[in-house]
Amino acid sequence: MPNSSTHAASSAQPNTHVGTSQRIPVVEIAPVSNKIHVREQKGLFQRLRQYSNSCLIAIFFILPFINYQGRQAILFDVTEQQFFFFNLTLWPQDFTLLAWLFMAAAFALFFVTVYWGRVWCGFLCPQTAWTFIYMWIEAKIEGNHHHRAALDKAPWSLSKFRKRLTKHALWIVFALLTGCGFISYFMPARELYIDIFTASSGFWTGAWVWFFALCTYLNAGWMREMMCLHCCPYSRFQAVMFDANTKTVSYDTERGESRGLRKRAEKTELGDCVDCNLCVDVCPTGIDIRNGLQYECINCGACVDACNQTMEKFGYAPNLISFTSENALKGQPQTSVFSLKALGYASALLIMISLIIIDLSQLSHIQLNVIRDRQTLYREVGADRVENSYQLKIRNKTQQAAVYQIAVRSDKTPSLTIVTDTVVQIKPGEQLDYPVTVSGRRSERVGRTSQQTLQFSVTQINSVANLTPVEPENQVAQQSRFFWP
Template identity: 40%
Template sequence: MSTQIPVHNVTPPSNGDDVDLYASREKIYTRAFTGVFRNLRIGGGIVLFLLYFGTVWLDWDGHQAVWWNLPERKFYIFGATFWPQDFILLSGILIVSAFGLFFITVFAGRVWCGYTCPQSVWTWIFMWCEKVTEGDRNQRMKLDKAPMSASKFGRKFAKHGLWLLIGLITALTFVGYFTPIRDLAVAFFTGQADGGSYFWVAVFTLATYGNAGWLREQVCIYMCPYARFQSVMFDKDTLIVSYDPRRGEKRGPRKKDVDYKAQGLGDCIDCTMCVQVCPTGIDIRDGLQIECIGCAACIDACDSVMDKMDYPRGLISYTTEHTLSGQVTHTLRPRLIGYAVVLLVMIGVLTGAFFMRSLVGFDVSKDRMLYRENAEGRIENVYSLKVMNKDQVDHTYVLDASGLPDLKLEGRREIKVPAGDIVTQPVELSVAPDRLPSSTNDITFSLKDIENNGTEVQAKSRFIGPHAR
């Protein structure tokens, strides 16, 4: 006799309202505000802008200080030159960055999103352009509802012109990290740049214009994966932007000198300033939400209202769930310590790998011809040696070969390689036929740097001869 699992209909009853899963975006009109966290964000943004827009113009040892020279496969970062063979270091940098992000998220929530994420930084700049050209929140709402006029067209044109100008400067700077910026800037505006440069500048201009001008919070909410997995790293001791309902409820408007406590009201006057300044349009009083980027705009706005009402600040603040519930917040906890330990270990490993990396690359490839007999009757093999000088100064190397008795190296032994360059040199090795132990023999090429404490690198290859009779 078979047993069936009972099935029950748990679909909630419909109230007749259809839910649109593909509702169009409602435009967010943010209000201007001032405060401590706004000033902190502006200061951090200035530093980031100086790094991004300024570094590309620096020179170092006759070339651009930071330059990803893709055609020659050379990547300059100030005094160091990296090659494709060094890309394992890039993996280390990405791992360190990931654990750094995990650590700061466990400790202080989404401060990366609110203060240093390029999407947020450029969005704040675009919002400032919007305020300068169209006015503050109420003026922009009124302007959008008004019919098209010469004044409205002029304001809109000025706003989009500023957005495109910032996008163009951003894109030109980005491409300048791959093409020397001084040559690129002159060639670009004189019509002499190559098609690829114009293409990529156009792509990144439109990407900046679209992301910071039109998509804005949609990138943070729907496109950025960080918003999805951040909640996994949060715990009740993580600093988050939160509203204190014990102090704020019951909400309600009131006059400044009224005894609101007697009326059963809390400190929240329900002015909705926290909502009006939020770049993602949420109400922080509804609790922690995935849309919150931790920018603290609501804290600045609420604190300014509390000052006007002569109430203590902190109705909205950086706090923890434990603090809100009256419990003790634990700064040091296993997860945070674990991320810190892994982060420090990875930084140490990456630093060691950087300083211990070889500054010479040495590759040996055998010629397609298996072997030949030279004029002396010796068996001869031809090899192509590629020596890569990763240092910033010229080096002279001495070549040698070993692995077989009577092994003779033909040609010059000294190889001079300029800084950051690659030299390819053919080399012939020969052995008397009667000294060959077999038809295939392992040999070793060694390259010694006579100017760097005799540093030596080696490369393996094979010597081919006739079959033994």
């Protein structure tokens, strides 16, 4: 009769040698304090992940260094309240376009989730990309997962101190580069890197760079899977997007159970799962995919590559763990390519894209704001002239200097004219406060009304000498009031 310790050890194992219908899975929950030392794994999905993560990180760092027409191509200029995206300039009043863009990205993510589950997290999420970079640095300094686990348990020595110091120094350097990379989207990138690494930056610039560097260091170096397990909201609501046809990383229970250890080429009545535990060792969140679908799974495919490697060694068919759907595991056909969820997300995505196109087509390169002189409603000039004063705030929203012509029009009084100069030049991104005086004949006043509507228009022209409009639609207008005595 087994003693109590043997019985406790055997009951802690998640596999048994009884039939699947009688098996009661036991999920082992590791203590929170235990650090996960992820085993290195090679394979198809890990190559895809490495390529996608490398491209993501490269794009993140390279984009701020691309120039366009003598200016940083992508720049959120907070000081000037401008967003430059190549030849497009957005101002705060244009930021609804960014709102539509973020909403379109969200619905695109939801649409992909319906078909491929949490594949974004495994292959394109910045959290995953930066975490794997930090894990790669750790592996190069401290060795494979066995060596790292042994180093954690080993007492402090000169060798352990040297390895830890080197690892954390490289982590800090990469965190600082990441902080510079992020802030370079808000400040000129070339000057920023030089200022930070020569310690000549301003206080607030350095503070923001080091703030994001600290966040990167703590997030990718220390928290890692804790972000996916406890902080990421996507992991909590992803399940509502799944259906029976969603392809996620899944374990084929019917084929794999009952699992058990064996020798190669050994004939056995057990299932194909040899209980090597590699699928757990390579998982960045430390879960056992054999326990079923879990919100912690980021669909990185590491367990798929590890299991296929084992299946090949034992001469078994691949894909005991694979990207598959619930219906496929049950041997049932896919019910519909376009489910109601997919159609709903696709419709919302098309609406967001349509709104982006409409906003872009209606985006004006000129901003006009007309302010009346509130101290003096009108001035009487001579026997038959009445003048009103206005302040025109004209902003050139383009990245090039431009020439504009100001005009005024009234259906009731065609003789209303602008007394001041009607042609102005404005620098790129500059707002011009331009005083304008409008004059009208008292004899042309319609009826006894004390005021009438007039409309100011500002049109971009080729030059001071050539008053031809650059583009017919490159014009903006605003109404105001003209007062009579």
